[in-house]
Ligand SMILES: Nc1ncnc2c1ncn2[C@@H]1O[C@H](COP(=O)(O)OP(=O)(O)OP(=O)(O)O)[C@@H](O)[C@H]1O
């Protein structure tokens with residue numbers, strides 16, 4: 726068996742598989758025996774009230790935290806214990822609930838940061854501030870602009886990231902995640918702070934990304950967006966899975982309605 730391969734079997738088309746993963750902080754169990762699968766080509770939503778464990782789940786999938794127990798397989802390989810940059814290089818990218826950009830760098834440069842692990846020179850050049858070859862620099866700029874085009878920011882490549890309106894900063898973060906050329910994109914509340922028009926646009930971008938062959942997982946409170954774009958929804962409450970199904974099934978699930986006190990899922 727090749728290094729990193731496992732004897733575990735997966736159903737056809739499974740890209741990500743979490744089995745019984747648990748993470749506690751002191752006495753608080755933020756994620757409790759959560760299991761789910763994401764299939765190649767899915768747009769899957771993860772919803773749940775504040776503090777349900779959604780962001781912690783992403784932190785576990787991306788190697789920021791190691792689960793106390795349970796297994797995570799990506800592309801059939803066990804990824805528990807791998808550092809975040811290895812997981813990124815394997816093809817999982819994410820955005821953050823709070824925008825994390827380099828405001829003093831240009832929009833294009835922010836995207837190039839996401840590309841570094843794909844350049845020949847890679848991190849070493851970056852860390853030692855060695856000059857890139859002109860060919861490599863030109864290639865990176867071209868790639869960055871092509872990536873910005875996906876989110877509609879190709880005209881703003883030379884603007885300072887910090888000067889963009891908030892909605893566009895969110896899109897820039899998405900572009901930076903795409904620059905790692907992921908197989909799986911994890912979005913953490915991408916519509917938070919966006920107006921209705923921007924949220925609709927974001928929905929179109931999510932479809933576009935999926936049509937490029939990238940599988941998408943979406944943590945989101947905006948139920949309009951969740952119901953519109955996702956094919957499957959996983960619902961967490963107090964760290965536990967309380968429901969999983971199609972948006973229609975979730976909407977009428979009594980446990981989900983109870984968790985939201987009937988307010989947000991209406
Ligand atoms: N580093 C940490 N140390 C201690 N407790 C934490 C830590 N990170 C998260 N928690 C706790 O774990 C629980 C789950 O938090 P998490 O941020 O994952 O929820 P969430 O579903 O993303 O919520 P929101 O919708 O508000 O973003 C919360 O009770 C939170 O306070």
Ligand SMILES: [Mg+2]
Pocket residue numbers: 779780781822
């Ligand atoms: Mg969160």
